Amino acid sequence: MHLSSRxxxxxxxxxxxxxxxNRLVLLPRDPYWLFAxxxxxxxTRQGLAKEMQRxxxxxxxxxxxxxxxxxxxxxxxxxxxxxxxxxxxYIKAGIPDKQYRLEYGCYLPDGGFKVxxxxxxxxxxxxSLSEIxxxxxxxxxxxxxxxxxxxxxxxxxxxxxxxxxxHRPRENIGAILK
Amino acid sequence: xxxxxxxxxIAFIFHSxxxxxxxxxxxxxxxxxxxxxxxxxxxxPLLKVFQGLERxxxxxxxxxxLSPTLLAMMEDPFLQDRYARYLSKLQELxxxxxxxxxxxxxxxxxARLYRERLDFTADLFLEKYGGRLVEGFRELQQGxxxxxxxxxxxxxxxxxxxxxxxxxxxxxxxGIENFEKIFGTVPRxxxxxxxxxxxxxxxxxGELGLCYFVTATHGVLYAEPRxxxxxxxxxxxxxxxxxFGRDPETSHQVWSSxxxxxxxxxxxxxYRDIGYDLDLDYIGNFLHxxxxxxxxxxxxxxxxxxxxxxxxxxPHRAREKAAEHAGNFLFNREKQVEYYGELMDRPPxxxxxxxxxxxxxxxxxxxxxxxxxxxxxxxxxQIKMITxxxxxxxxxxxxxxxxxxxxxxDKGYHEVWLNGKNDWIYRHLHEAATKMIALATENPRAEEPxxxxxxxxxxxxxxxxxxxxxxxxxxxxxxSYARTRITxxxxxxxxxxxxxxxxxxxxxxxxxxxxxxxxxxxLDYRLFQNLDETVPxxxxxxxxxx
Numbered sequence: 040m041h042l043s044s045r046x047x048x049x050x051x052x053x054x055x056x057x058x059x060x061n062r063l064v065l066l067p068r069d070p071y072w073l074f075a076x077x078x079x080x081x082x083t084r085q086g087l088a089k090e091m092q093r094x095x096x097x098x099x100x101x102x103x104x105x106x107x108x109x110x111x112x113x114x115x116x117x118x119x120x121x122x123x124x125x126x127x128x129y130i131k132a133g134i135p136d137k138q139y140r141l142e143y144g145c146y147l148p149d150g151g152f153k154v155x156x157x158x159x160x161x162x163x164x165x166x167s168l169s170e171i172x173x174x175x176x177x178x179x180x181x182x183x184x185x186x187x188x189x190x191x192x193x194x195x196x197x198x199x200x201x202x203x204x205x206h207r208p209r210e211n212i213g214a215i216l217k
Numbered sequence: 218x219x220x221x222x223x224x225x226x227i228a229f230i231f232h233s234x235x236x237x238x239x240x241x242x243x244x245x246x247x248x249x250x251x252x253x254x255x256x257x258x259x260x261x262p263l264l265k266v267f268q269g270l271e272r273x274x275x276x277x278x279x280x281x282x283l284s285p286t287l288l289a290m291m292e293d294p295f296l297q298d299r300y301a302r303y304l305s306k307l308q309e310l311x312x313x314x315x316x317x318x319x320x321x322x323x324x325x326x327x328a329r330l331y332r333e334r335l336d337f338t339a340d341l342f343l344e345k346y347g348g349r350l351v352e353g354f355r356e357l358q359q360g361x362x363x364x365x366x367x368x369x370x371x372x373x374x375x376x377x378x379x380x381x382x383x384x385x386x387x388x389x390x391x392g393i394e395n396f397e398k399i400f401g402t403v404p405r406x407x408x409x410x411x412x413x414x415x416x417x418x419x420x421x422x423g424e425l426g427l428c429y430f431v432t433a434t435h436g437v438l439y440a441e442p443r444x445x446x447x448x449x450x451x452x453x454x455x456x457x458x459x460x461f462g463r464d465p466e467t468s469h470q471v472w473s474s475x476x477x478x479x480x481x482x483x484x485x486x487x488y489r490d491i492g493y494d495l496d497l498d499y500i501g502n503f504l505h506x507x508x509x510x511x512x513x514x515x516x517x518x519x520x521x522x523x524x525x526x527x528x529x530x531x532p533h534r535a536r537e538k539a540a541e542h543a544g545n546f547l548f549n550r551e552k553q554v555e556y557y558g559e560l561m562d563r564p565p566x567x568x569x570x571x572x573x574x575x576x577x578x579x580x581x582x583x584x585x586x587x588x589x590x591x592x593x594x595x596x597x598x599q600i601k602m603i604t605x606x607x608x609x610x611x612x613x614x615x616x617x618x619x620x621x622x623x624x625x626x627d628k629g630y631h632e633v634w635l636n637g638k639n640d641w642i643y644r645h646l647h648e649a650a651t652k653m654i655a656l657a658t659e660n661p662r663a664e665e666p667x668x669x670x671x672x673x674x675x676x677x678x679x680x681x682x683x684x685x686x687x688x689x690x691x692x693x694x695x696x697s698y699a700r701t702r703i704t705x706x707x708x709x710x711x712x713x714x715x716x717x718x719x720x721x722x723x724x725x726x727x728x729x730x731x732x733x734x735x736x737x738x739x740l741d742y743r744l745f746q747n748l749d750e751t752v753p754x755x756x757x758x759x760x761x762x763x
Contacts, residue, residue, distance in 0.1 A: 048730060049708040058648050066377055066643065067622070069630035076644050127640060159380065164622035164630055169441035176445040176616040182560045189556060190438065190447050190465065 057126075063143050063156035070135030070166040075102065076127040077143050077156055087155065091145070096123045098145040103152060104130055107138040107160075114138075118152075136165040224599040225554025226566045226608060228461070229587075230431060232408050233260065233573035234284035234372050236685035236702075237736050239296055245506035248698060252290055253303045253505075256350065258514060259577040261338050262584040264353040270591055271360050277591040278602040281354065281573070282366035282408035285395040286683070288351060289736050292399065297348035303505065304342065307514065308335050310503040314491070314515060317499075323529045327517050330532055351399050358400065364604035367396040367404040370737070374634045374684035376415045376622065380647055383654045384682070385421050387744040391679065393425055395737055405606045406430060410684050411634070412463070412570075412625040419456035429459035429605050431570055432620050435629055437462025439621035446616075449557050449565035451608070453615035460620045461605055466553060467569035470546060478546075479580035482520045483538045485530050487579060489518040516581075539582040543589035551599055563613045566603070570625075638696075639687035645707050646682060650745075652714050653678050657745040670722050671742035673730055674713040678745075680734060681706035709734070 063077040088095040100121050107114035121128055121143075132139055141158040168187070178186060235255060240246040270277050290296050311332035318324040346352040357363035369375060370391035378384045389407065396404050406429040407422060414432050422430060429451065437448045437460055444452050448462030471477055478484075492504055492513040501508045518527035519535070550567060557565040576583030594602055626633035635643070653674060663671050681703050689699035709730055716722045 048726070048733060049705050050712060052708060054645055054704055054707055054711075060648075064380065064643070064647060066380075066631070066635060068632055068635050069628060074635055074640055076640070078644075127644075162622070165439045165441070166435075168439060169443040171442040173442040173445075173616065173618075176442070178445055178560060186447060186557070186560050190434075 061156055063141060063158040065139065065141050065158040065161050067139075067161045067163050068129070070164050071131060071133060073104075073130040073132045073139055073141075073161065073163070074127070075130060075141055075143075075158060078126060079143075079155060083155070087145070091147075098123060100125075100143070100145045101152070102128060102130065103142040103144065103154075104132060105140045105142070106132065106134065107140070132163060135163050135167070138162050222598055223564050223601050224558050225550065225564045226601055226603040227467075227550060227594070228278075228280060228566060228568045228603050228605055228608065230280040230282065230366070230408070230568065230570035230605075231263070231573035231576070232282045232284075232368075232570060233287055234282075234368065234410075235287050235290065235574075236683045237286040237289060237371065237680060239290065239293060239735070241295055242733065247506070247511075248695075249296070249299065250303075250505050250511075252296065253300050254512070254514065254578060255574050256300060256342070257304070257307070257335070257338055258581075259574050259584075260350060260353075261341060262577040263573065263587070264341070264350075264357070265337070266584045266588040266591075267357050267363060268353075269588065271357070271362065273592075275592055276362075276595045276602075278362050278364075278604050278607060279587075279591075280364045280366060280406075280604045281357075282368050283351075283354060283396075284368040284372050284408075284410075285370045285392040286372060286736065288395060288399055291350045293735070294348075301343060301348065304335065304339055306503060308332070308339060310500075310513065310515070311335050313499075324517055327530060327532070328515075331515055355400055358402070364406070364606055365396070365400060365404060366406045366408050367392045368408040369410050370395065371679045371683045372410040372685065373679070373682035374410055374413050374624075374631070374687070375418050376413045376624070376631055377634055377643060378646065378650070378682055379415050379417045381650045381654060382417060382421065383657075383745050383748055384650045385418050386425075386748060387675070387679070388682065389418075389421055389425055389427075390744050391737060391740060393427075394739070398739065408570075411688075412436065412623065413631070413634075413684075414460075414620055414624070415622050416454075416619060419454055419458055422458055423456045427458065429461060429609065431461045431463065431568065431605075433623045433625040433629060434463045434465045436460065436620045436623040437618075439623070440618040441621070442616075442618055444616055444618050446557075446561055446563075446565070448568065449561065450563065450613065451566070451605070451615055452618040452620070455617060455619060459605070459609055459615060461566075461568045462620075463570055463625065464567045466549070467546075467567060468571070470549065471571065472575075478542045478586065479575075479583070480520065481538055481542070482522055483531070483534050484520055485516055485535065485581040486518045486520045486527055487516065487581075489516055489527055491515040491517070535582050536585055539585040540589040540593075543586050543593055546586075546590060547593050547597065547600070551597070554600060566608055568605075633691050634684060634687040636691060638693075639690040642687055642703055645703075649678050649681065649707055649710050653710075653742075653745045654747055656714065656717060657742050658747040661743065661746070663742075666722050666724060666727070667717065668742075669731070670713050670717050670727055672740055673727060673734070674710055674717070675742040675745055676734055676736055676740055677706045677710040677713065677730070679740075680736060681710065706734070 057078045059080050061080055061083055066074045068074050084095050100123055102119045102121055103116050105114050105116045138160055140160045142154045143156040144152050144154040147153055235252055238248040314328040315332055318328040358365050369388040373388045375385055407427050409430050412433045414436050434448055437444055437452055440452055448464055451459040451461045454460055490512045492511050504511050517530055519530045521528045554565045594600055623629055686699040686703040690696045
């Protein structure tokens with residue numbers, strides 16, 4: 040049985056590099072890192088160069104990473120300079136269990152930041168036990184210690200267990216679970 | 218409430234999955250062999266174990282998740298036929314091996330063992346099930362000891378596709394629909410691909426009538442608020458689903474590279490295969506593809522030790538070892554539930570999920586171990602095997618808590634599926650999904666030929682979304698195959714979109730696509746309709762069934 044070749048079915052083409060849209064997409068990778076990809080269409084690039092009266096490639100681009108403590112609450116931000124040709128970036132967001140949103144933009148001559156694209160909002164995963172305890176579902180302290188000691192021990196390989204020191208496990212609960 | 222004399226429960230979950238691999242355009246496909254090996258070495262040996270337990274009326278309980286792509290491959294006549302040919306070639310080799318080893322006191326019995334196994338396989342596959350392996354699973358489900366789970370349609374890694382909830386909906390709904398068509402029942406639980414969990418998926422699971430899912434250890438352990446009983450009791454999510462967290466001890470005991478059971482020196486050595494050991498003149502014709510060195514499944518040596526020297530395999534000794542390891546596993550579970558039981562107001566539940574494909578293929582004695590374990594557990598009073606549904610039916614009150622975003626992949630989160638090697642795929646996958654959602658929403662009642670083109674577009678998108686492609690790219694072996702697969706499905710998808718928009722559908726080409734990428738023949742593109750603007754037709758149909 041012979042069916043059409045891949046060349047026929049796929050029309051021998053490759054995927055486009057860009058789709059001619061303006062978008063910035065943010066994905067969480069783990070409790071500490073985010074990944075973003077983006078694209079800016081040609082009219083927007085041209086408009087920006089005209090407005091800034093400079094070559095597009097000579098503009099100072101950056102990602103502004105906003106971190107929110109609570110849902111839609113007030114947060115802080117930090118900037119990461121990126122090259123004009125870059126279209127994706129890994130961002131060390133640094134804190135688990137927080138909401139993040141990105142802006143892609145360029146610096147103005149007066150030091151201001153012109154936002155070109157805004158991303159979706161994501162939340163980084165937790166990497167430790169929740170500090171929130173439901174009082175109806177609470178083990179007495181000594182029981183909780185026993186409970187989590189065994190889980191934390193078996194979460195790790197034997198080598199890691201040795202390094203953490205099994206002889207004094209209770210003092211190490213925090214270190215192991217964090 | 219549960220039986221008071223029971224000290225603890227154990228829920229074994231075997232997750233079976235392969236990506237949709239079907240290549241009628243090639244005479245020999247290396248990748249189709251994944252499926253063929255899994256049938257011969259895993260699915261049939263496992264079915265045999267559970268059939269034996271049924272026959273001997275052993276009181277056991279296990280859960281099997283069967284991914285929709287795997288089920289579709291099992292139900293595909295072309296692959297059934299190809300497997301039958303593959304099997305008959307192996308039987309031919311088995312006969313030759315018996316001849317070659319005749320009179321040898323060590324190797325002749327081993328050659329006979331393989332011949333008998335293959336004869337049994339052929340008998341079961343061809344005679345009993347007429348090529349339809351799903352019958353075996355259906356029988357087990359009807360027996361009441363085995364619970365079957367569904368998974369996402371093409372095993373899409375939901376946390377990275379979840380940007381568009383329509384994608385989550387389509388992946389889950391198409392999986393359920395496929396399950397229902399094959400088994401005639403609706404699944405109560407779902408295996409989230411790679412245990413990949415994000416809170417956004419819950420509403421969709423609930424709407425589609427699912428009651429529970431399984432997470433990695435830290436999916437439940439790090440839930441908020443802090444779960445009182447860690448992973449030893451399921452939690453209830455705010456969406457009303459139960460989340461079962463993986464027990465870390467049981468996975469360590471089986472899979473630890475240092476202390477895990479499969480590394481025992483008495484067990485069969487995976488890397489000594491006659492496909493590599495014997496002359497090409499003799500074995501060449503039995504290789505897949507012919508003449509290229511690869512595994513045949515005929516392996517005559519045991520692990521023996523850590524160096525190259527290997528002694529012949531002793532099946533009797535290996536079987537004893539498997540029973541011994543089952544005893545050790547059970548002993549450790551008794552100690553474990555005793556420990557946790559003192560701290561809990563209910564018997565602890567140990568959730569032990571494993572990849573089914575490792576049992577029998579990689580760990581040859583794995584099925585024997587499970588067999589021995591189920592029989593040993595049945596004779597104890599302290600521990601009882603249970604399925605997640607049976608556990609929920611006990612009626613223990615569950616703590617309300619939100620699971621942590623997590624996966625069971627390396628490092629516990631999304632990095633296996635999102636790293637420097639494979640991150641380029643998401644730009645295309647998200648764009649394709651946006652286009653699919655728009656087309657499905659704009660065309661609520663498409664007529665032919667538009668309908669066929671839209672259905673095929675949905676098929677190509679689902680195929681591109683398999684978690685296997687980024688996984689294989691990360692692993693680095695066979696990565697060109699994975700790149701080609703994801704690129705091909707996306708190119709075909711975008712071409713369909715263009716033809717649909719321009720109203721110029723190339724019928725001959727579409728027909729070819731439907732033949733090659735024939736996954737889920739009944740797939741309805743409307744599963745991708747915008748969830749905010751429309752009530753998908755499939756959705757209302759599904760909920761009426763549920």
